[in-house]
Amino acid sequence: MAEAHESYGHDIVLIGASAGGVEALQTLIGRLPADLPAAVFVVLHMPAQRPSYLAQIFSRTAKLRVKEAYDREPIQKGSVYLAIPDHHLLVDRSYVRVVRGPKENLHRPAIDTLFRSAARSFGPRCIGVVLTGARDDGTVGMMAIKSRGGIALIQDPADALYPSMPLSVLQNVQVDYQVPLEELPSLIGRLALTKAKQEGEFPVSDALNTEANLVEQEMGSKEMISSVQKLGSVSTLTCPECHGALWEIHDPNVLRFRCHVGHAYSAESLVSGQDSSLELALWSALRALEEKLLLAQRAIRRAKDKNFENAAALLQERAAEAERQADIIRQVLLNDREPLAETNLAPE
Structure with a gap:
């Protein structure tokens, strides 16, 4: 897609979906017109280790x-x-990039990374579309699209199987169109034919450029750390992925964070990541307590065999305490918490 000094239509369409997304995307992509004068890019949250x-x-x-x-x-x-x-x-301006950069919002691929890269490269020519999904990936990316003069579309949250993602965009971005899924294909077809605004009216901010570069990871460690430091202020929080320090990004609209490796989080995804880290720590603690209990039981038998009654009694108290603590942790782990819906996988 060669760059030229001419007028463009809205010829870059960016679509993000998560939970419930396979069915929604099948409907949307299947109904896009054959003569659509645009390239379409799609991110659906998916597991890392399964084929697509x-x-x-x-x-x-x-x-x-x-x-x-x-x-x-x-x-x-x-x-x-x-x-x-x-x-x-x-x-990029003329080609696609596929990279294993740091996760954003606990996802790779992430919607924000796609939207941000397109906003930097194509500005007003972009049409961003957020469909059904859990949490809020796509919100920050849609902000980038709007900051560069692009168009923001969302599936009507009332029409979405999982409304959280489009609802988050609606609450944080000036959305141009909020329509049911059935209306999106024809709307995209019409918008693609309309003339985009002049790119020079919407310059790329330093922050947008820096965050786009962080995903590509084509810089040294010193430059990475310096880049993150320019984006925000160091917080007292740590990254659930790498356990490094998190910087709170200077963003007046959304509370979000990055570590110096490049992992990025909204507040909601950070809480989810901390929940996962906490659960892992609790399972590790449960394992350690159960091993302590097993060891104590073996030691008790040995002590009784040798008629060390006082030692056996002391070990019995320690075993009972370990069992009590293990039971408490197990109840915390097994309590009835509603699981957060994740991506809807394509059938094999």
Whole structure:
């Protein structure tokens, strides 16, 4: 997609989805017009270790070419590029990037990374679309699209199987269109034909450029740390992924964080990550207490065999305390908490 000094339409379409997203994307992609004068880029949250069959699934009904993206392939209108497992999907001025940068909002691929890279590269030519999904990935990315003069679309939260993601965008971004899923394909088709604003009216901010660079990881450690420090102020919190210090980003709209490695979190995803870390720590504590109990029981038997009654009694007290503590931790781990819905996997 060569750069030229001419007017453009809205020819970069960016779509993000999470829980409930396979069905929503199949509907949306399947109904996009065959003559759509745009390239389409799609991120669906998915597990890292399982193969993706999304290209085959979406190709059954799509009028456009649907394919998994590969690094540095040229961008072509009329194509739908899908993120692959455990890799971020990014776009540059003329080609696609597929990289294993740090996770954002506990996801790789992440929606924010795609939206941010496109906002930097294409500005007003972007159409951002957020569909059904849990938590709030896509909100910060949509802010970047709007800051560069792009268009913000969301699936109506009332129409979404999981409304959290589009609702978060609606609460934090000046959304241009909020419509049911059924109306999105024709709306995207119409918007793609409209003339985009001049890119020079919406300059790339230093913060946007820095955050886009962090995902690509094409810098040394000193530059990485310096870049994160410029974005915010160090907090007392630690990263659930690498356990390094977190910087609170200077963002007046959304509370969010980054570590110097590059992991990024909204407040909601950070809490979720801390929950996972806490659960892991509790299971480790439970294991240690149960091992302590088993060891104590063996020591008690030995003490009784040798008629060391006082030692056996002391060991019995320690075993009972370990069992009591283990029971408390087990109850915490097994209490009835509603699980957070994650991605809806494509069938194998």
